[in-house]
Each structure stands twice: as structure tokens, then as C-alpha cells.
Amino acid sequence: MNAPLQAQLPDANGYFGKYGGQLVPPHLKKAMDDIARAYAEIRERKDFQDKLAGLLQDYVGRPSPIFYARRLSKQLGGAQIHLKREDLNHTGAHKINHCLGEVLLAKFMGKTKVIAETGAGQHGVALATACALMGIPCEIHMGQVDIEKEHPNVTKMRILGCTVVPVTRGAATLKEAVDSAFEEYLKDPEHFFYAIGSVVGPHPFPMVVRDFQAVVGREARQQFQDKHGKLPDYVAACVGGGSNAIGLFTAFLNDALVRLVGVEPAGEGVDKAGRHAATLTKGKPGQIHGMETYVLANAAGEPDAVHSIASGLDYPGIGPEHSYLKDIGRVEYVTADDQECLDAFMRLSRIEGIIPALESAHAVAWAMRTAPTLRADQNILINLSGRGDKDADYVAKNLGLD
Numbered sequence: 385m386n387a388p389l390q391a392q393l394p395d396a397n398g399y400f401g402k403y404g405g406q407l408v409p410p411h412l413k414k415a416m417d418d419i420a421r422a423y424a425e426i427r428e429r430k431d432f433q434d435k436l437a438g439l440l441q442d443y444v445g446r447p448s449p450i451f452y453a454r455r456l457s458k459q460l461g462g463a464q465i466h467l468k469r470e471d472l473n474h475t476g477a478h479k480i481n482h483c484l485g486e487v488l489l490a491k492f493m494g495k496t497k498v499i500a501e502t503g504a505g506q507h508g509v510a511l512a513t514a515c516a517l518m519g520i521p522c523e524i525h526m527g528q529v530d531i532e533k534e535h536p537n538v539t540k541m542r543i544l545g546c547t548v549v550p551v552t553r554g555a556a557t558l559k560e561a562v563d564s565a566f567e568e569y570l571k572d573p574e575h576f577f578y579a580i581g582s583v584v585g586p587h588p589f590p591m592v593v594r595d596f597q598a599v600v601g602r603e604a605r606q607q608f609q610d611k612h613g614k615l616p617d618y619v620a621a622c623v624g625g626g627s628n629a630i631g632l633f634t635a636f637l638n639d640a641l642v643r644l645v646g647v648e649p650a651g652e653g654v655d656k657a658g659r660h661a662a663t664l665t666k667g668k669p670g671q672i673h674g675m676e677t678y679v680l681a682n683a684a685g686e687p688d689a690v691h692s693i694a695s696g697l698d699y700p701g702i703g704p705e706h707s708y709l710k711d712i713g714r715v716e717y718v719t720a721d722d723q724e725c726l727d728a729f730m731r732l733s734r735i736e737g738i739i740p741a742l743e744s745a746h747a748v749a750w751a752m753r754t755a756p757t758l759r760a761d762q763n764i765l766i767n768l769s770g771r772g773d774k775d776a777d778y779v780a781k782n783l784g785l786d
């Protein structure tokens with residue numbers, strides 16, 4: 385198998401094999417093409433790359449370290465586990481990496497407002513942060529149900545100067561927030577910028593967000609090589625839309641001996657339709673949000689209900705590059721369920737003093753399950769995509785620690 389270089393995909397039409405593309409109405413196609421053209425221009429410009437690199441260093445705090453989880457590894461008794469600490473970034477997760485890039489792009493294009501939806505509020509806070517830093521108005525649409533559930537994030541967005549638009553229609557959660565944000569964007573796509581929160585949506589977003597997240601893998605590969613004189617045997621990350629995973633994987637795609645593993649949320653079990661979000665494990669190729677990709681759909685072909693204890697993984701689609709990497713067999717996609725995730729959350733907290741995001745705990749759960757099956761001279765590198773402060777109250781309640 386010959387995995388293509390990052391630079392070679394997607395093709396000019398935004399396809400990774402048969403996945404991706406730009407399935408949008410004609411007037412939006414022009415807006416997407418404008419973004420693709422502007423991005424192609426700035427990615428080659430030294431002033432843009434220098435500005436982004438400077439912010440990643442001095443504002444985000446990059447490079448994030450790799451921490452060797454010695455006590456966890458010893459207790460599990462198998463392979464050694466290493467954590468890429470994206471949880472140490474400013475705002476507490478990997479999302480700030482692509483939000484800074486997207487807002488810089490919006491500024492370069494002379495846009496007057498950045499719009500997005502948010503579910504749990506993580507993308508909203510990271511985007512509001514980047515917009516505050518760059519001085520551009522930010523408008524985040526959020527379901528009323530989520531607003532009540534995730535109040536600290538709503539407060540943060542407002543403190544950061546962002547307009548939070550409550551969405552009360554239908555179930556008043558993420559799907560309705562997407563519809564509402566998109567309607568606002570359609571009012572003036574020439575002057576507004578829709579900042580997508582993962583490697584999903586129509587071309588060029590899966591490529592743009594991947595490129596901005598690729599810093600994670602570039603750093604990690606070099607750091608690991610410098611410290612150990614070799615590459616890890618396994619590289620793993622949780623997969624929602626897939627941005628933290630593709631950010632880590634991209635640097636290793638051509639290292640044929642490095643096994644790449646994406647961990648999807650099995651929720652209450654992959655055989656309970658509507659109670660998991662394991663898109664590549666249980667879904668089929670289809671269309672969602674302007675792209676061809678694997679989708680969890682019901683009999684009528686509409687996106688299915690999804691569930692995960694980690695709201696950031698709760699998505700019935702997946703980035704098209706992951707669909708491609710699954711089909712060519714370069715990445716293996718597995719699952720971890722809610723209970724395994726809670727166990728991993730507590731175990732990492734108590735044995736290493738690191739409280740992971742529930743999303744990231746899926747990757748930790750996979751490592752905990754896998755390490756004992758491997759040899760002590762083998763290494764697992766996982767992406768700790770975010771910190772668990774946001775989840776602490778929920779977990780405490782769930783486990784009766786309150």
C-alpha cells in the first residue's frame with residue numbers, strides 16, 4: 385500500500401478518492417472557490433506562515449510536549465504510553481490551532497463577520513478567542529438545550545465579546561444550530577466567513593482545517609524521534625469529525641511501519657442504533673453537509689440520531705479524508721464505549737494527575753485496552769486532544785463523587 389503525501393490530496397476538486405467534493409448550490413460554490421483561492425495564496429506566503437507560527441508559539445504555547453505516562457504504562461504491563469499534550473494549549477484543546485488559521489484567513493479575505501455553530505461550546509469558545517485576538521466580530525449559533533447544559537462555555541463566549549444566538553426550533557441542539565448558522569451565512573457569503581469546526585464540510589474546509597492541525601503531527605513525529613531515536617509503533621486519536629486525529633496522523637502517513645488508529649465513540653454500544661456515533665464502524669458512504677463521506681443514516685437516508693458521553697464526538701458524519709484512509713486500509717478505525725471512556729478518564733486522572741477531556745479519554749481507553757497485548761519495548765503515542773475541566777462536574781455526578 386502506498387499512502388499518498390498530504391500535498392497530493394485532495395485533488396483539484398476536493399476529492400480524497402471518492403470522498404469529499406463540494407456538494408453545494410451554485411452560488412455557494414463561488415463562495416467556496418473564493419476561499420479555496422485565498423487559501424492557496426496565503427499558504428504560500430511567508431508573512432502569513434510567520435504570523436501563524438508566531439501565534440502558535442506565543443499565544444497557544446506550542447510546541448505542546450509529549451509526556452511519557454510511566455505509571456500508567458507500568459500498571460498496564462505492556463507497551464509504553466506517551467501523550468501528546470494538546471490539553472495544555474491556550475483554551476484547553478487542539479481546536480485553537482485551526483481557529484487561529486481560519487480567522488487569519490477570514491481577515492486576509494476582508495470578511496466582516498465570522499459565523500459558526502457550536503454544540504457543547506468548545507468550537508465556539510476557541511473561535512471567539514481567535515476573533516477577540518484578531519478584532520473581528522464573531523457570531524455563534526447554539527441550541528437552547530445546549531446553552532442550558534453548557535453554561536460556562538456560553539459565559540466565556542460572551543465575555544470574549546462574541547454574540548451567542550440561541551436556537552429554539554426543533555430539538556434545539558446541534559443540528560438546528562447548524563441550520564440557523566448556515567441561514568445567517570447565506571445572507572451574505574461574500575462578506576461573512578463560516579468557520580467550520582472540524583475536517584468536514586465542502587471543499588476546501590477538510591483540507592484547510594487539516595493543514596492547520598497538521599502542526600500536531602509534525603511536532604510529535606520530530607519530538608518522538610529526537611527522544612527515542614525511532615518512531616512509535618502505534619499512533620492513535622479519538623475521532624469525531626476527525627480534526628485532532630488527522631492533525632496527528634498526517635505526519636505519519638508515509639511511515640509504513642507506524643500503525644495509525646482512530647477511535648470512534650461506541651456510546652452505549654454500536655449495535656444500538658441512535659445510541660452511538662461510530663460513523664466509520666457502522667455507517668455507509670453517503671452525503672452530509674456538502675461532502676461525500678461515510679454517514680450514519682436511517683432507512684430514509686436522513687442522518688441518524690447519535691450519542692456519545694463526549695459531546696464533541698457526537699456527529700453522524702466524518703471528515704472525508706478518514707473515509708478514504710479507512711477504505712485504503714492505512715488507518716484502522718476501532719471504538720471505545722461510554723463506560724470504557726469513564727474508566728479511562730478516572731484512571732488517567734488518578735495515576736498521572738491528568739484529567740482528560742471525555743473525547744480524548746476514548747483514545748486513552750483504547751491504549752489501556754491495547755498496551756497489555758504488546759511488548760514492553762513497543763510504544764503507543766496518543767493525542768490528548770483536550771483537558772477535562774469542562775467534564776469534571778458531569779463525571780463527578782455520574783460516579784457519585786459529588
Ligand SMILES: *Cc1c(COP(=O)(O)O)cnc(C)c1O
Nearest residue numbers: 582624625626627628696743770
Ligand atoms: C471537539 C473535540 C474533539 C472532536 O473533534 P475532532 O474534529 O474529531 O478532533 C476531540 N477532542 C476535544 C477535546 C474536542 O474539543
